[in-house]
Amino acid sequence: MASGTTRTKRTAHTTAPPAAEAPTTSTSGPATLTSAPSRRAARRSRTALDTDTGLVHRRWWTPYLFLLPGLVMVVLFSLWPFVNTVILSLTDAQILRGGRFVGLENYGRALDDPDFWTATVNSVVYLAVVVPCLVLLPLALAVLVQRKVPGIGFFRSAFYTPVIASAVVVGLIWQWVLRSDGLVNTVFEKLHLISGPIPFLTDSTMLLVSAMIVTIWKGLGYYMVFYLAALGNVPTSLYEAAALDGAGAVRRFLSITIPSVKPMMLLVGTLSAISALRVFTEIYILGGESGGPGGGARTLPFLIRQVGLGFAGETGYAAAVSILLFLLTLAFSLLGHRLSKGDER
Amino acid sequence: MTRRHLDPVRNVSRADGASGAQGASSACSASNHRPGRSRPVMATALAAALLSATAACGVGGAEGSSAAEGQPKRTGKVSGEITFRTLQLKPNFTAYVQGVIDAFEKKYPGTKVTWEDVPGDGYNEKLVADAQAGGLPDVVNLNTDSFQLLGDRGMLADVARLDPKIAQEYVPGAWEQYKLPGKGDGVYAYPWYVTPEILTYNRELFAKAGLDVNKPPTTVEQFFDQAERIAKAADGRYSAFMADPKGRLPGDWQKMGVPILNKEKDAFAFDTSKAVEWVQRMKKLYAMGAMPKESLTKADDLAQLYGAGKLVFGPGSPGVLKDVKRNSPSAYANTQVAPAVTGTLKHIGIYTQSLGVRKDTAHPDAAAEFAKWVTNGPNQVAFSKQVTIYPSNAKGLADPYFADRGDGKDPETMARAIGAEELKAAQLDANTPVEWTTQVGDAVVREMQKGIKGEEEPAAAVKNAQEAANKILEQQQKHQKQKR
Numbered sequence: 092m093a094s095g096t097t098r099t100k101r102t103a104h105t106t107a108p109p110a111a112e113a114p115t116t117s118t119s120g121p122a123t124l125t126s127a128p129s130r131r132a133a134r135r136s137r138t139a140l141d142t143d144t145g146l147v148h149r150r151w152w153t154p155y156l157f158l159l160p161g162l163v164m165v166v167l168f169s170l171w172p173f174v175n176t177v178i179l180s181l182t183d184a185q186i187l188r189g190g191r192f193v194g195l196e197n198y199g200r201a202l203d204d205p206d207f208w209t210a211t212v213n214s215v216v217y218l219a220v221v222v223p224c225l226v227l228l229p230l231a232l233a234v235l236v237q238r239k240v241p242g243i244g245f246f247r248s249a250f251y252t253p254v255i256a257s258a259v260v261v262g263l264i265w266q267w268v269l270r271s272d273g274l275v276n277t278v279f280e281k282l283h284l285i286s287g288p289i290p291f292l293t294d295s296t297m298l299l300v301s302a303m304i305v306t307i308w309k310g311l312g313y314y315m316v317f318y319l320a321a322l323g324n325v326p327t328s329l330y331e332a333a334a335l336d337g338a339g340a341v342r343r344f345l346s347i348t349i350p351s352v353k354p355m356m357l358l359v360g361t362l363s364a365i366s367a368l369r370v371f372t373e374i375y376i377l378g379g380e381s382g383g384p385g386g387g388a389r390t391l392p393f394l395i396r397q398v399g400l401g402f403a404g405e406t407g408y409a410a411a412v413s414i415l416l417f418l419l420t421l422a423f424s425l426l427g428h429r430l431s432k433g434d435e436r
Numbered sequence: 437m438t439r440r441h442l443d444p445v446r447n448v449s450r451a452d453g454a455s456g457a458q459g460a461s462s463a464c465s466a467s468n469h470r471p472g473r474s475r476p477v478m479a480t481a482l483a484a485a486l487l488s489a490t491a492a493c494g495v496g497g498a499e500g501s502s503a504a505e506g507q508p509k510r511t512g513k514v515s516g517e518i519t520f521r522t523l524q525l526k527p528n529f530t531a532y533v534q535g536v537i538d539a540f541e542k543k544y545p546g547t548k549v550t551w552e553d554v555p556g557d558g559y560n561e562k563l564v565a566d567a568q569a570g571g572l573p574d575v576v577n578l579n580t581d582s583f584q585l586l587g588d589r590g591m592l593a594d595v596a597r598l599d600p601k602i603a604q605e606y607v608p609g610a611w612e613q614y615k616l617p618g619k620g621d622g623v624y625a626y627p628w629y630v631t632p633e634i635l636t637y638n639r640e641l642f643a644k645a646g647l648d649v650n651k652p653p654t655t656v657e658q659f660f661d662q663a664e665r666i667a668k669a670a671d672g673r674y675s676a677f678m679a680d681p682k683g684r685l686p687g688d689w690q691k692m693g694v695p696i697l698n699k700e701k702d703a704f705a706f707d708t709s710k711a712v713e714w715v716q717r718m719k720k721l722y723a724m725g726a727m728p729k730e731s732l733t734k735a736d737d738l739a740q741l742y743g744a745g746k747l748v749f750g751p752g753s754p755g756v757l758k759d760v761k762r763n764s765p766s767a768y769a770n771t772q773v774a775p776a777v778t779g780t781l782k783h784i785g786i787y788t789q790s791l792g793v794r795k796d797t798a799h800p801d802a803a804a805e806f807a808k809w810v811t812n813g814p815n816q817v818a819f820s821k822q823v824t825i826y827p828s829n830a831k832g833l834a835d836p837y838f839a840d841r842g843d844g845k846d847p848e849t850m851a852r853a854i855g856a857e858e859l860k861a862a863q864l865d866a867n868t869p870v871e872w873t874t875q876v877g878d879a880v881v882r883e884m885q886k887g888i889k890g891e892e893e894p895a896a897a898v899k900n901a902q903e904a905a906n907k908i909l910e911q912q913q914k915h916q917k918q919k920r
Contacts, residue, residue: 183915185915292734293732380733381881384732384885384891385885385891400875401874402582402584402874403875404874
């Protein structure tokens with residue numbers, strides 16, 4: 092049992108950073124820097140340090156010095172580009188042509204643009220289908236491969252392989268599977284299940300579904316690892332106790348596993364929602380540069396690229412659509428946050 | 437021993453570990469709270485990262501002056517250090533390019549050329565970033581897009597002014613390509629290598645449809661007629677050609693005599709009966725299975741399909757023949773090469789790579805002489821012998837190497853001879869007009885896809901395409917007027 096606990100702890104340290112501080116602060120409640128007991132503890136240790144080593148003349152900016160390398164990176168590569176995008180979205184800038192301030196014109200234009208609405212609807216539908224699948228399927232998979240049976244390592248690795256493969260390679264493979272003369276259609280035709288090929292890639296709706304399948308298939312292994320880490324944190328004693336009380340496998344899954352990994356489910360939901368809103372590669376590889384016939388399978392990132400592309404690319408308008416995508420992402424993230432808040436109470 | 441043990445579990449499920457101190461569930465509770473707090477931070481960071489990916493360029497940016505202003509003056513002394521940037525020539529052509537550079541430095545002592553090569557991916561983006569930061573190289577390899585981008589913003593030197601006599605060195609079409617529309621007689625780059633459009637087809641499958649192998653189509657209408665016969669003979673086993681509306685337009689229309697723009701060049705005018713006819717015929721052929729279904733949106737597997745004998749009309753670029761030769765020798769042996777379909781135009785268009793000279797270069801003499809040196813006859817011919825490209829230099833094109841047809845059977849040799857012949861007569865009116873930007877092309881292609889698939893009537897598709905294209909053009913011209 093003892094060795095079992097240390098192993099779980101190690102998994103927690105390596106794969107789930109949020110749980111890493113658990114051992115030190117679990118007795119004083121949630122591990123936050125602002126909680127009073129820990130702050131007091133910190134002050135106490137600091138005083139001890141001061142008297143011992145004579146580090147009395149600390150400057151107020153000392154901590155910031157340590158933060159500096161990280162801060163510089165964040166400001167330079169995350170914050171500034173973000174601010175820049177906000178500014179750009181208020182101008183009519185083009186590539187290599189500094190813009191003029193036009194206020195909210197770009198936003199108005201986006202809301203009037205039927206292409207924008209097609210892309211928004213596609214993105215939201217994509218999210219609505221992909222997120223539930225990516226929250227539930229990897230959990231089922233993780234529960235399956237969690238058991239220690241001989242050769243399970245092979246399956247764990249096999250499920251993770253698509254994650255390592257580049258999205259382009261994955262897209263190309265699926266393209267050959269789904270084409271009108273591809274694997275699926277040929278097999279179906281040989282079996283006389285269909286009279287003509289199923290238009291997986293040449294019909295906008297089918298294309299969107301095909302891209303979702305690729306996204307889900309590729310995401311399974313990734314989120315499975317998240318769940319494996321979370322499952323490792325569930326004390327085995329709970330299962331043992333439940334089993335003693337006569338709870339079956341289904342009952343144990345619903346009453347112990349699900350509640351225990353619920354925070355992870357919310358995290359996976361949020362992460363997969365963000366990546367679902369960013370989907371581009373799958374649709375580009377499967378549906379070509381126009382984003383499906385007539386551009387019917389375009390998502391918001393696809394639209395942003397299309398608008399900003401080439402020597403006539405409208406950077407200002409593209410930035411405005413980016414901001415709208417950001418707001419959408421933010422809305423879904425806040426929704427996820429709200430859900431988790433409701434849980435904590 | 438019965439209910440009590442399940443209690444902590446219930447607690448977890450009900451309050452999700454709010455009772456943090458309870459022994460067994462404490463680990464869970466800790467992991468419950470932390471993600472709750474870090475999640476919005478993570479989400480924001482991720483979203484910000486997404487945004488930063490799209491925030492490619494700054495607001496200010498280098499504002500170009502008009503093209504004619506601030507042109508460099510030659511001093512007559514060829515010396516100094518210049519920088520030279522090429523597009524994806526390393527490592528395959530390192531020896532060739534370095535040889536050209538060495539010979540130049542030997543010819544003009546006191547010059548030094550620093551060469552840097554940039555991979556094809558993101559070439560234009562890097563160029564834009566450098567131009568914005570004022571760090572353009574002295575001599576820079578440009579393609580059609582980047583030429584337009586830098587030329588239009590007045591960042592390139594007028595090479596006709598640097599070298600009044602140089603024009604006759606190049607094929608007329610190539611030279612004309614580097615004038616900026618509506619900006620006078622200035623020429624803003626030296627033409628470099630080029631690949632002409634040709635027609636290739638599978639001899640065996642062509643004959644199987646009852647067509648004469650020695651009578652390839654010369655007009656778009658003939659091409660469609662023949663494709664129809666091929667589709668009938670194929671019965672779904674192979675296709676005639678790739679739909680690829682993006683690659684086919686506006687070229688096909690130009691070859692059918694459809695005007696793309698009006699006379700004033702301020703509006704698109706392709707909504708004609710001929711253009712509608714094009715959609716109708718494409719629609720019919722698509723339904724017949726004359727083209728692979730997926731080629732309506734994606735045409736990047738052309739060489740693969742052709743090599744596998746699943747396509748009758750093969751690559752339209754001589755360079756791709758080499759891939760076919762390497763990957764499927766049988767398809768290569770079966771290939772017939774003919775001049776490209778040109779229809780009413782009777783000549784092909786021309787898209788050369790070029791060398792631009794930075795307008796504010798510190799050494800205009802060295803930069804101009806070097807660009808001339810790289811693009812002169814002998815150096816371009818030497819380059820053509822290394823890879824399937826053609827010189828834009830008239831003297832280079834007159835080299836016997838390009839007249840040799842061998843026994844008239846080898847596709848590559850034939851492509852070289854036919855392509856070189858076509859280039860001599862190439863003219864710009866067969867090129868895609870600059871007004872046909874990425875966005876215009878995209879808008880038109882999307883309507884065409886709907887029309888060809890039958891989701892929209894052909895006439896409506898053309899009408900909608902023109903409306904969409906004009907809307908984009910209007911937006912573009914609004915931008916430009918504000919700048920003037």
